[in-house]
Amino acid sequence: MEMTSVTASILASGPEIIIILAACTVLMLSLLPGPGHVRWLAGISVLMIALAAGMSWGLASGSPQTVYSGMFAVDPFSSFLKMVLYLGTALTILMSGGYLATERAVKGEYYALLLCALAGAMIMVSGNDLVIIYVGLELQALSVYVLVGFLKTHGRSNESALKYVILGAFSSGLLLFGLSLFYGLAGTTQLQGLQAALAAQDISSPLLTLAALFLLSGLLFKVGAVPFHMWVPDIYEGAPSPITAFMAAVGKTAAFAVLLRILMLDLVALEAVWRASVVAMAVLTLGLGSLAALVQQNIKRMLAYSSIAHAGFLMLGLIAGGTGGLASVMLYLLIYTFMTLGLFAVIILLNKGADLGEPISAFAGLARSHAGLAAMALVFLFSLAGIPPTGGFFAKFYVLMALIEAGHAALAVIAVLFSATAAWFYLRIIMLMYMQEPAEPAKIRISPAVRLVLLTALAGTLLTGVLPTWFLGVAQAAAAAGLG
Amino acid sequence: MNGLPVLSILILLPVAGAAVVPFLRGRDAVRWFTLLVLLADFLLAVWILAAFDPASAAMQFREARIWVPALNMGYRLGIDGISVWFVLLTTLLGWICVLASWRAIAERVKEFMTCLLAIQAMMVGVFCALDLVLFYVLWEVMLVPMYLIIGIWGGGNRIYAAFKFFLYTLAGSLLFLVGLLALYFAGGRTFDMLALMAAEYPFRLQVWVFLAFLVAFAVKVPMVPVHTWLPDAHVQAPTAGSIILAGVLLKMGAYGFLRFSLPMLPDASQYLAPLMITLSAAAIVYGGLLALAQNDIKKLIAYSSVSHMGFVTLGLFTFEVNGMSGAVIQMFNHGISTGALFLFVGLIYERTHSREIAAYGGMIKAVPVFGILFAAFLLASMAVPGTNGFIGEILVLAGTFGVSGWAGTAGVLGALIGAAYLLGLYRQMLLGPVKVPEGSVMQDLRHRELACAAPLLLFVFWFGLYPKPFLSILQPSLDHLMTQIVPTGTAQ
Numbered sequence: 001m002e003m004t005s006v007t008a009s010i011l012a013s014g015p016e017i018i019i020i021l022a023a024c025t026v027l028m029l030s031l032l033p034g035p036g037h038v039r040w041l042a043g044i045s046v047l048m049i050a051l052a053a054g055m056s057w058g059l060a061s062g063s064p065q066t067v068y069s070g071m072f073a074v075d076p077f078s079s080f081l082k083m084v085l086y087l088g089t090a091l092t093i094l095m096s097g098g099y100l101a102t103e104r105a106v107k108g109e110y111y112a113l114l115l116c117a118l119a120g121a122m123i124m125v126s127g128n129d130l131v132i133i134y135v136g137l138e139l140q141a142l143s144v145y146v147l148v149g150f151l152k153t154h155g156r157s158n159e160s161a162l163k164y165v166i167l168g169a170f171s172s173g174l175l176l177f178g179l180s181l182f183y184g185l186a187g188t189t190q191l192q193g194l195q196a197a198l199a200a201q202d203i204s205s206p207l208l209t210l211a212a213l214f215l216l217s218g219l220l221f222k223v224g225a226v227p228f229h230m231w232v233p234d235i236y237e238g239a240p241s242p243i244t245a246f247m248a249a250v251g252k253t254a255a256f257a258v259l260l261r262i263l264m265l266d267l268v269a270l271e272a273v274w275r276a277s278v279v280a281m282a283v284l285t286l287g288l289g290s291l292a293a294l295v296q297q298n299i300k301r302m303l304a305y306s307s308i309a310h311a312g313f314l315m316l317g318l319i320a321g322g323t324g325g326l327a328s329v330m331l332y333l334l335i336y337t338f339m340t341l342g343l344f345a346v347i348i349l350l351n352k353g354a355d356l357g358e359p360i361s362a363f364a365g366l367a368r369s370h371a372g373l374a375a376m377a378l379v380f381l382f383s384l385a386g387i388p389p390t391g392g393f394f395a396k397f398y399v400l401m402a403l404i405e406a407g408h409a410a411l412a413v414i415a416v417l418f419s420a421t422a423a424w425f426y427l428r429i430i431m432l433m434y435m436q437e438p439a440e441p442a443k444i445r446i447s448p449a450v451r452l453v454l455l456t457a458l459a460g461t462l463l464t465g466v467l468p469t470w471f472l473g474v475a476q477a478a479a480a481a482g483l484g
Numbered sequence: 485m486n487g488l489p490v491l492s493i494l495i496l497l498p499v500a501g502a503a504v505v506p507f508l509r510g511r512d513a514v515r516w517f518t519l520l521v522l523l524a525d526f527l528l529a530v531w532i533l534a535a536f537d538p539a540s541a542a543m544q545f546r547e548a549r550i551w552v553p554a555l556n557m558g559y560r561l562g563i564d565g566i567s568v569w570f571v572l573l574t575t576l577l578g579w580i581c582v583l584a585s586w587r588a589i590a591e592r593v594k595e596f597m598t599c600l601l602a603i604q605a606m607m608v609g610v611f612c613a614l615d616l617v618l619f620y621v622l623w624e625v626m627l628v629p630m631y632l633i634i635g636i637w638g639g640g641n642r643i644y645a646a647f648k649f650f651l652y653t654l655a656g657s658l659l660f661l662v663g664l665l666a667l668y669f670a671g672g673r674t675f676d677m678l679a680l681m682a683a684e685y686p687f688r689l690q691v692w693v694f695l696a697f698l699v700a701f702a703v704k705v706p707m708v709p710v711h712t713w714l715p716d717a718h719v720q721a722p723t724a725g726s727i728i729l730a731g732v733l734l735k736m737g738a739y740g741f742l743r744f745s746l747p748m749l750p751d752a753s754q755y756l757a758p759l760m761i762t763l764s765a766a767a768i769v770y771g772g773l774l775a776l777a778q779n780d781i782k783k784l785i786a787y788s789s790v791s792h793m794g795f796v797t798l799g800l801f802t803f804e805v806n807g808m809s810g811a812v813i814q815m816f817n818h819g820i821s822t823g824a825l826f827l828f829v830g831l832i833y834e835r836t837h838s839r840e841i842a843a844y845g846g847m848i849k850a851v852p853v854f855g856i857l858f859a860a861f862l863l864a865s866m867a868v869p870g871t872n873g874f875i876g877e878i879l880v881l882a883g884t885f886g887v888s889g890w891a892g893t894a895g896v897l898g899a900l901i902g903a904a905y906l907l908g909l910y911r912q913m914l915l916g917p918v919k920v921p922e923g924s925v926m927q928d929l930r931h932r933e934l935a936c937a938a939p940l941l942l943f944v945f946w947f948g949l950y951p952k953p954f955l956s957i958l959q960p961s962l963d964h965l966m967t968q969i970v971p972t973g974t975a976q
Binding site for chain 1: 551552555556595617620621624625628629631632635636642643646647648651655656659661662665666668669692696711917
């Protein structure tokens with residue numbers, strides 16, 4: 001590489017470099033003795049994320065480019081989704097302090113690992129080469145394995161971590177197998193190169209189908225689509241609550257970014273291979289998530305199934321395709337991050353100790369004891385259920401719009417019927433909050449950091465619902481630039 | 485006052501009130517404040533009616549602001565000679581609800597009044613909306629305060645009733661959403677209702693969209709067989725909730741047919757009219773028979789609503805001017821008289837805590853003012869000549885006989901059954917020896933309660949004896965609707 005292209009590459013990957021440097025710095029500072037400095041590490045992490053966000057913002061206004069010999073793409077599409085990742089991670093960090101204190105697990109490496117996971121997710125979003133995508137995915141996954149088991153003394157946390165490592169390694173294997181088949185067929189792993197090579201080949205070749213299905217399975221495992229969803233409830237339940245929130249928002253965004261880039265932007269030629277199976281899986285994912293959530297007693301398990309159902313909705317956006325479909329998925333991921341993290345902040349406030357579990361009944365009578373908090377939870381829950389005028393409604397509305405534009409009215413009908421079913425379990429929590437008396441008056445102290453999380457999530461959830469114009473415009477422009 | 489966005493003020497006044505309520509101190513302050521806000525809203529609605537140009541069929545007081553330009557979604561408002569009456573009805577029942585809840589709601593008064601204010605803004609918004617998405621958003625978000633009103637302040641089985649209400653309506657309205665998106669793409673990518681009404685759609689699309697809309701509106705009306713949420717919701721809801729449900733929410737289903745199905749999908753409406761007429765006739769007779777078998781007052785009135793709303797949908801799908809104007813009149817009158825009946829049931833219940841019909845007797849002797857007013861509203865609900873119910877029902881029947889003899893016969897039968905159960909209720913509760921449930925003292929109407937009943941009584945006799953002003957405002961808009969439902973000829 002020439003000198004200029006090296007400089008350009010480093011500049012374009014500036015946000016990733018900042019986050020990785022921040023992770024290293026936080027890790028080293030965490031070796032300082034005493035627990036008092038850990039709070040500062042959270043602050044430093046958030047500041048560095050803000051810095052990276054500023055840099056991504058700057059890069060987004062430049063023209064789309066691929067750097068590092070075409071392995072790394074910096075375009076409006078990746079910048080938009082990176083913003084979602086920054087938002088998700090920053091809110092997770094802000095809500096973690098109180099939780100770690102309750103669980104007596106205040107350690108600096110927690111933040112370093114979160115930053116590593118963020119860096120991995122960012123590389124997935126920008127990866128323009130199957131190998132780079134794989135590297136990002138592993139960096140993210142390995143950091144999250146450790147974070148899931150971060151409550152060392154809790155059995156559930158340890159069990160989840162072990163399960164996640166085993167199943168995660170299995171899915172990585174599937175992905176790698178698909179990747180190697182692609183390399184064998186095309187002689188390259190770079191996405192545009194792959195597309196050019198595939199254009200010359202017979203699309204109905206069984207080997208190509210096999211390669212596509214392996215790749216797809218590995219990725220769909222990460223988003224928790226049926227039939228690769230088994231890990232989701234167990235691991236969501238056992239992981240520390242902020243990490244559950246992180247997986248739901250950031251993990252899902254990164255995995256969908258890869259799916260979108262591969263299926264919609266670069267390997268569109270393979271559409272005939274994946275379409276039927278993705279349609280079937282989307283319907284199953286939506287159905288299983290909506291129905292299984294109905295009977296859960298643990299709030300995190302319930303949200304795990306709800307997250308599966310939302311993944312199904314996101315897959316519908318993918319099926320719809322076109323600028324509308326792409327923009328709808330991007331917007332959905334942003335809105336989902338706002339509302340899910342908002343609700344998790346409430347769950348964390350209600351946490352009395354992870355060893356006690358998180359029963360749904362903890363919400364009982366919240367409207368009596370903490371009217372403001374209950375009202376915010378009400379907004380997040382109605383948003384997750386897709387009731388206007390919240391962001392959750394607009395997210396679903398826009399996916400449905402893309403589906404109908406693409407002529408998939410039947411899928412739209414299936415989607416809304418499952419949405420109506422899913423509303424039941426969100427309503428159940430609202431019922432507990434507003435229509436039942438508290439078992440024991442809960443004492444909840446809301447720290448300024450958590451207050452910031454709640455207000456940001458609330459503002460985001462309402463703003464994306466009532467005045468979605470700006471968000472929609474950015475997402476549509478990014479989608480159009482990506483497809484164009 | 486031409487430049488003022490009157491409709492926005494009408495919608496935003498209760499919203500502003502809802503924002504102030506949490507900061508008030510004392511229950512009475514909250515009650516008085518809510519009452520004044522909703523009274524002001526009502527007076528504004530009266531002013532709008534007075535300033536309304538009765539000669540014009542066009543949308544008046546129009547407002548249009550950009551909302552989401554990329555999707556051609558707008559904040560578009562306007563009312564015609566039909567919706568102006570529903571705006572009036574909504575704002576009238578609004579402050580009556582506050583008075584009806586004055587003592588009945590003693591717990592969490594602030595939250596309750598916030599819900600009342602919020603739901604009023606949304607209901608008025610639904611009748612003013614000229615943008616499909618705006619309409620949909622308001623239509624659906626209305627479920628939230630109603631869910632809370634039933635679920636928090638309702639009776640013993642309130643949670644079941646609140647869930648049932650919410651999920652039935654939500655499932656219906658989500659299909660409505662799919663239908664409206666289909667119209668958006670077929671009608672030139674706009675959510676402007678007037679533009680969508682002017683567009684023409686292929687027959688197959690019309691039928692599908694009609695069916696999607698049908699589910700949403702039928703749940704709301706409610707039509708047989710999706711009416712089962714209504715008795716539960718009514719029985720469990722507090723008085724104000726019942727008044728809003730019967731008075732306004734049920735009208736929205738019929739309003740949906742009137743605003744969307746008929747003008748936008750005329751071919752499908754004609755094609756599926758036999759289905760609609762059958763369902764309506766079934767609702768009239770079946771609802772009536774169910775009402776006949778009830779011994780709970782609220783349930784009886786709830787089932788009578790199913791029957792009476794059957795007349796509305798029957799009239800709408802006759803495609804004939806008498807039937808359709810009868811339907812609109814019946815909608816308005818049902819809001820008045822059934823709203824009043826639920827108000828009175830609430831007043832009785834406050835005194836005796838019993839809704840069992842057999843536990844009462846001779847109320848005209850015991851509490852004469854109460855008894856006579858209750859009797860008047862029962863007669864209005866029965867459609868006795870001289871009361872408001874009469875014109876609506878007779879016009880619907882006149883229209884129906886021209887189209888379908890057996891449906892007309894079913895209508896007459898339903899009216900007879902209606903007379904049977906309402907007269908039965910009348911005889912049992914008002915006549916005969918004085919009887920009240922044990923341990924309760926009947927007290928005649930207080931001033932506050934009279935103030936609720938008086939305006940409703942005024943409407944009962946005004947529309948019963950001199951409906952001309954009402955009809956003259958309604959007529960141009962109805963005539964315009966008649967021109968819109970002429971089939972475009974794309975059928976088959």
